[in-house]
Amino acid sequence: MSPPHPSRWIRPLASGLAVIDGMGAPRFHIDATRANETVIVTHGHADHARPGHKHVIATPETLAIMEARYGARFAEQVTPLNWHETMRIGDVDIHLVPAGHVLGSAQIVLDSQGSRVVVSGDYKRKPDPTCAAFEPVACDIFITEATFALPVFSHPDPLTEISRILTSLALFPARAHVIGAYSLGKAQRVIALLRQAGYEAPIFIHGALQKLCQLYQDHGIDLGKLEPATSGQKGMPQPALAGQIVIAPPSALSDRWSRRLPDPLIIMASGWMQVKQRAKQSGVEMPLILSDHADWNDLLATIDEVDPKEVWITHGREDALMRALSLKGVTAKALHLIGYEDDAE
Amino acid sequence: MIRFARLLEQLLFTPQRNTKIHHLSEWFQNTPMPDRGWGLAALVGEFQSKKAKPALIRAMASTKIDAELFAISYDFVGDLAETVALIWPEPHLRPNSTPPTLSSIVSALGDANAEETKTLISQWLDISDTTTRWGLLKLTTGGLRVGASARTVRLALAHAYGKPVEHIEEIWPLIQPPYTALFDWLEDKSPRPNADGKAVFRPLMLAHPLNDQDMASITPENWLVEWKWDGARVQLASGQDGVRLFSRSGDDISSGFPELTKPLDWHGTLDGELLAGQPHDIASFQDLQQRLNRKKPSVKLMQTVPVFLRAYDILIDGENDLRQMPIEHRREILQQTLKTLDHPAIDLSAVLPFTDAQQLDEWRQKCRDGGLIEGLMIKARNSVYHQGRVKGQWFKWKRDPLTADVVLLYAQRGHGKRSSFFSDYTFAAWANHGDQPDGEPVLVPVGKAYSGFSDAELKKLDAFVRANTIQRYGPVRELKKTLVVEVAFDAIGLSSRHKSGVAMRFPRFQRIRWDKPAHEADHLDTLMKWIDS
Numbered sequence: 001m002s003p004p005h006p007s008r009w010i011r012p013l014a015s016g017l018a019v020i021d022g023m024g025a026p027r028f029h030i031d032a033t034r035a036n037e038t039v040i041v042t043h044g045h046a047d048h049a050r051p052g053h054k055h056v057i058a059t060p061e062t063l064a065i066m067e068a069r070y071g072a073r074f075a076e077q078v079t080p081l082n083w084h085e086t087m088r089i090g091d092v093d094i095h096l097v098p099a100g101h102v103l104g105s106a107q108i109v110l111d112s113q114g115s116r117v118v119v120s121g122d123y124k125r126k127p128d129p130t131c132a133a134f135e136p137v138a139c140d141i142f143i144t145e146a147t148f149a150l151p152v153f154s155h156p157d158p159l160t161e162i163s164r165i166l167t168s169l170a171l172f173p174a175r176a177h178v179i180g181a182y183s184l185g186k187a188q189r190v191i192a193l194l195r196q197a198g199y200e201a202p203i204f205i206h207g208a209l210q211k212l213c214q215l216y217q218d219h220g221i222d223l224g225k226l227e228p229a230t231s232g233q234k235g236m237p238q239p240a241l242a243g244q245i246v247i248a249p250p251s252a253l254s255d256r257w258s259r260r261l262p263d264p265l266i267i268m269a270s271g272w273m274q275v276k277q278r279a280k281q282s283g284v285e286m287p288l289i290l291s292d293h294a295d296w297n298d299l300l301a302t303i304d305e306v307d308p309k310e311v312w313i314t315h316g317r318e319d320a321l322m323r324a325l326s327l328k329g330v331t332a333k334a335l336h337l338i339g340y341e342d343d344a345e
Numbered sequence: 346m347i348r349f350a351r352l353l354e355q356l357l358f359t360p361q362r363n364t365k366i367h368h369l370s371e372w373f374q375n376t377p378m379p380d381r382g383w384g385l386a387a388l389v390g391e392f393q394s395k396k397a398k399p400a401l402i403r404a405m406a407s408t409k410i411d412a413e414l415f416a417i418s419y420d421f422v423g424d425l426a427e428t429v430a431l432i433w434p435e436p437h438l439r440p441n442s443t444p445p446t447l448s449s450i451v452s453a454l455g456d457a458n459a460e461e462t463k464t465l466i467s468q469w470l471d472i473s474d475t476t477t478r479w480g481l482l483k484l485t486t487g488g489l490r491v492g493a494s495a496r497t498v499r500l501a502l503a504h505a506y507g508k509p510v511e512h513i514e515e516i517w518p519l520i521q522p523p524y525t526a527l528f529d530w531l532e533d534k535s536p537r538p539n540a541d542g543k544a545v546f547r548p549l550m551l552a553h554p555l556n557d558q559d560m561a562s563i564t565p566e567n568w569l570v571e572w573k574w575d576g577a578r579v580q581l582a583s584g585q586d587g588v589r590l591f592s593r594s595g596d597d598i599s600s601g602f603p604e605l606t607k608p609l610d611w612h613g614t615l616d617g618e619l620l621a622g623q624p625h626d627i628a629s630f631q632d633l634q635q636r637l638n639r640k641k642p643s644v645k646l647m648q649t650v651p652v653f654l655r656a657y658d659i660l661i662d663g664e665n666d667l668r669q670m671p672i673e674h675r676r677e678i679l680q681q682t683l684k685t686l687d688h689p690a691i692d693l694s695a696v697l698p699f700t701d702a703q704q705l706d707e708w709r710q711k712c713r714d715g716g717l718i719e720g721l722m723i724k725a726r727n728s729v730y731h732q733g734r735v736k737g738q739w740f741k742w743k744r745d746p747l748t749a750d751v752v753l754l755y756a757q758r759g760h761g762k763r764s765s766f767f768s769d770y771t772f773a774a775w776a777n778h779g780d781q782p783d784g785e786p787v788l789v790p791v792g793k794a795y796s797g798f799s800d801a802e803l804k805k806l807d808a809f810v811r812a813n814t815i816q817r818y819g820p821v822r823e824l825k826k827t828l829v830v831e832v833a834f835d836a837i838g839l840s841s842r843h844k845s846g847v848a849m850r851f852p853r854f855q856r857i858r859w860d861k862p863a864h865e866a867d868h869l870d871t872l873m874k875w876i877d878s
């Protein structure tokens with residue numbers, strides 16, 4: 001007898017993706033978009049990891065990130081789950097494998113009633129010195145993200161991209177090079193890549209990045225010497241940052257903060273920067289194509305690799321991915337989950 | 346080509362105009378002829394391959410990728426050249442040659458037919474990186490849209506070669522790509538090309554909007570006032586080489602207006618407003634639009650919608666360049682000239698006698714009733730004809746725009762600067778069905794707006810669209826009917842082409858009413874009241 005179709009026990013609800021019992025009641029959610037009983041969290045980005053759940057299951061790193069962001073009481077109960085360690089809820093075996101997105105980011109592998117479902121969370125395949133690399137797991141249903149699922153997205157080699165900053169620093173030694181990067185993941189990756197590229201001078205970071213950079217360092221990620229970019233009153237940047245590298249959250253790029261820097265050269269590190277018109281729109285002088293999500297080819301290659309019977313798509317540009325999969329003869333469906341932002345990249 | 350593509354990228358990402366000028370002038374100085382001339386042609390929009398039309402580029406892309414995937418990608422990126430540049434698959438083994446130079450591109454495309462054009466471009470794309478592909482496609486399809494206007498480019502030329510920009514603008518109509526005569530003069534190898542006696546475009550003088558401080562100084566002793574006609578600003582030039590009509594931006598639009606471009610036995614240059622109808626019976630701007638849209642009007646259209654020129658200035662009269670003369674005196678010559686010309690399709694824009702600024706304000710408010718007048722033009726009696734906008738010389742004082750609260754219905758991604766954001770909006774007003782005047786009102790589309798919002802608002806609108814799409818029709822998204830926007834527009838008229846029966850003139854966003862419920866938006870009847878009688 002063939003096993004029942006997994007849609008009998010896992011399906012999208014208004015509150016996010018849920019594993020349900022025989023009566024249709026949720027046993028637990030994955031990255032629930034509103035407060036819930038039991039939630040497995042793939043990674044620490046705010047749209048995936050929300051505060052207020054009763055019981056949160058996640059990697060120890062993700063739990064640490066949630067605690068750093070939301071305080072120690074972000075959930076009534078927490079269960080850390082190490083890589084490849086199995087736990088059971090009802091008749092579902094759960095284990096986590098790395099997703100390569102940010103520190104602690106996990107894919108959730110679910111085995112139940114003779115089928116295996118893998119929920120990718122956000123993921124990427126390009127090298128990242130700040131987190132464990134994506135591990136492909138063969139499965140029956142692969143539930144994937146689709147943030148950059150358009151054939152126009154082919155993200156270049158990260159080290160080549162980052163070295164453009166060093167070239168620019170040599171060219172404009174008097175300008176403060178201020179890089180906009182999201183505070184969790186991207187900022188630390190930019191710093192680690194700069195170190196890999198041989199940049200050894202202190203890197204100046206905006207106050208909003210302090211806590212998470214410290215957290216990464218506490219988890220053994222070497223970020224070299226970091227110094228606060230902010231000093232004096234009102235959190236304004238130091239005047240002595242000419243010719244230095246400054247990292248700030250993207251929101252600080254357009255406000256007074258960055259304009260106070262000496263002749264700032266505005267750089268933005270994001271996968272969206274691949275579209276020149278879009279980069280132009282955001283007022284960036286030097287777009288740096290650096291993504292924490294899989295690009296088009298990596299999405300398709302990953303699906304080939306895990307070779308599922310069906311692909312479900314959580315969020316992003318699902319229409320293009322649906323089309324490409326239908327051309328390959330792969331069954332796919334869009335879950336249209338609401339509440340995950342694709343700008344926060 | 347690689348360096349030119351890098352230049353385009355620098356221009357795109359440089360916010361400051363001075364830095365753009367710096368990049369451009371550096372490129373001019375370091376690029377040999379004729380590449381320099383062809384690059385200049387592309388930058389000012391005067392080079393385009395005849396065969397490399399968007400349809401052909403799209404056809405090329407369709408050999409490399411599924412048509413639906415291409416359509417979705419193009420919808421997202423919003424720019425054809427960039428979409429193809431990004432999507433173009435890298436060949437497994439990149440041919441061992443470098444991308445072509447600008448002049449070799451121009452000469453290769455020169456007389457290539459469509460098939461050959463495809464093959465050539467395709468080979469070039471195979472040996473280029475993404476940015477070079479992007480530059481190459483922008484170059485061949487024309488319309489670079491990298492945020493450097495023709496004016497900025499000419500300023501850069503002036504900067505690079507130390508010549509006054511006015512001298513460059515003046516001879517522009519006389520030179521063609523690759524502009525050998527221009528560069529020979531710029532490099533002091535030959536004298537400046539000469540425009541005397543020829544029917545060429547002369548740069549226009551423009552007006553500033555009048556603000557409250559300026560208002561007090563407006564007195565009849567020092568200022569001339571005339572109506573600001575709601576037509577299209579044009580320049581009529583007559584010379585030994587014929588009569589030409591130029592648009593505001595200097596485009597030759599002669600072929601569309603035969604009634605104005607018959608040979609004259611007078612040489613000179615007039616500045617004025619192109620209007621539809623007859624001097625004693627002016628038709629609406631919508632009528633004029635029909636003529637502006639037609640490169641070659643039919644005899645029938647010329648009969649139903651005639652046009653005429655209402656002249657308000659004279660720049661050149663025979664051999665005399667009058668531009669250094671005060672407008673007061675130019676107007677006297679203009680009046681005399683028009684009398685002698687006695688042309689059925691040219692008349693004079695009258696000067697309005699007035700007592701004080703208070704009176705002008707009343708006139709300005711009232712001119713809404715006529716519909717054919719946009720407001721007032723106020724010119725210093727002693728103003729000489731400068732090019733561009735000069736402080737304190739000419740003012741325009743427009744009537745206030747009309748506004749209406751409307752509901753957003755459909756959204757589409759924009760192009761160019763706005764690309765990849767939802768920036769084109771169709772909006773609606775409430776109306777009752779004709780057959781059920783007492784029934785529930787429904788929303789009927791009344792116009793489209795593309796501008797008036799800030800970049801920050803654009804982002805919010807874009808997020809609104811993505812979260813509130815209820816239906817997709819190709820690139821068009823139908824929206825949940827919840828968001829009210831206050832739109833401003835210059836006029837509204839009856840139109841048989843629109844389902845609602847009305848058409849707005851230049852509608853744009855004034856304010857987004859995030860707070861206002863959709864049922865409080867305006868009713869079509871309210872809009873109808875403003876229709877020009």
Ligand SMILES: [Zn+2]
Nearest residue numbers: 043045101122
């Ligand atoms: Zn994420």
Ligand SMILES: [Zn+2]
Nearest residue numbers: 048122340341
């Ligand atoms: Zn996400």
